[in-house]
Amino acid sequence: MDAGIVGLPNVGKSTLFNALTLSKAAQAANYPFCTIEANTGMVIIPDGRLDRITKYIPPKKVIPAVMKLVDIAGLVKGASKGEGKGNDFLDDIRNVDAILHVVRCFEDPNVIHVDGRVNPLADIDIIELELMLSDQQTLEKAMKKAERAAKIGDKEAQVRLAAMQKCAEHLAKDEPLRKLKLTEDENKAIKSLGLMTAKPILYIANVDENDLEGQGPMVQQVREFATKIGASVVPVCAKLESELVDLEGAERAEMLESLGLKEPGLAAVAREAYRTLGLQSYFTAGEKEVRAWTVEAGAKAPQAAGVIHTDFEKGFIRAEIYSLEDLEQYKSEKEIRAAGKMRTEGKEYVMRDGDICHFLVNK
DSSP states (O other): EEEEOOSSTTHHHHHHHHTTOOOOOOOOOOSSSSOOSOOEEEEEEOHHHHHHHHHHSOOEEEEOOOEEEEOOOOOOTTGGTTTTTTTHHHHHHHTEEEEEEEEEEOOTTTTTTTTTSOOOOOHHHHHHHHHHHHHHHHHHHHHHHHHHHTTTHHHHHHHHHHHHHHHHHTTTTOGGGGGGGHEEEEEEEHHOOOOGGGGGGEEEOOOOTTTTOOOOOOHHHHHHHHHHHEEEEEEEEEHHHHHTTTOOOHHHHHHHHHHHHOOHHHHHHHHHHHTTEEEEEEEEOOOSSSEEEEEEOOBHHHHHHHHHHHHHHHTTEEEEEHHHHHHHSSSSHHHHHHOOOEEEEEETTTTTOEEEEEEEEEO
16 A cells, blocks of 8 residues: 655655655755656654564564655646646556645745745645545546446446535535445445545644644644644644764754754654554564554454565464563563463454464465
């Protein structure tokens, strides 16, 4: 699963993308459409639990979880009608699983705003409107095809058509589809359409260096808006984060301390993006490696085993699982077993975030 980072031109989107993916690419020029094609990169998910595990099970290497991030060039008003690079950019958004919307929440006369003023809620409205208009167009085309199939008795087409009609009626009220409750069958019926306003969204408020915690009025406006649609907001200073990426070890620690920060703001962005995608981690731990593996929330044990190797899901027998708290209490897997805290779980076990696992499989 991957997330797409979107926003109007010159909101700091590509700067954040480069920092998140540890890209050393030169800073983009300060003008609209500087990102011509969707770029992709892998983002490390910072997880302090890895350090806690390795304290008791020292490995040769530590492998954190990662997620794929797509940098989508800046959208503008009229994108749904082909303005700018509209159609191509909308297709890029349609293909991701979640949206990270970067919103400018700082004033700087040296950084041009595409509309000539800084107004985060107006920026959000522009993006939302373009995505809703594009979704309406997608539904109109798909409904014509579904109507023809439904008339000749195609049951699946009838379910699909009903779900699409419900979506179209909701969009007609100027409401994004993420606010519409659909049944599991309805969601399955329209999944292939890639409706953009149905995707989970995270707002990244790009702040200046004097408002790192996002307490300013512009960020508060974004928070109030996000609360209404059940979304989260993470404040981050793209300019500062791009500087931190170029520092190493002691220099980075010194700069963070001088700013009163425990970690770069990008760590919070990465973790919240991971959560927005509906993902969680489980761990495997041994002398060779301690590793975080990514699964969707709600995944069962065989699916989790299949992340390591597809044959593990097919040959799954059982899982042996313990918690990080057990490891910290008993200090070793041997003592965890001796205390009867090593759980044996079968095919119906739903994975918990942070489980430490051994999988037994038929080979």
